[in-house]
Amino acid sequence: MSNIYGGGEGISKWLESQQVLDEQVKIVGDYIILNVANEYPIPLNKCNSADTILHWVWHLAEKTWMTQDISRKFIEVACDYHGIKYT
Secondary structure: OOOOOOHHHHHHHHHHHHHHHHHHEEEEOOEEEEEOOOEEEEEHHHOOOHHHHHHHHHHHOOOOOOOHHHHHHHHHHHHHHHOOOOO
16 A cells, blocks of 8 residues: 555655755754855854845845755755744
8 A cells, every 4th residue: 555655665765855855954063064066164153033034035035056955955954953933
């Protein structure tokens, strides 16, 4: 019997995509590092409120390598680090 994710294969692909995102967007020292086309460091102290995170999302949206998934992961990482509720 198959589920909405297309069975085990769908879940495996989703888990793989999450692992890739975890490598593309992560905290290293005092920075959130976006590592897609190249390393793009964002200081954690420059994205410490909903307003500053929104500023960065707006800025990053102009990058040719930015995707919706990477944007969502950036928001998740920044908000979780600073204890900001985003859902």
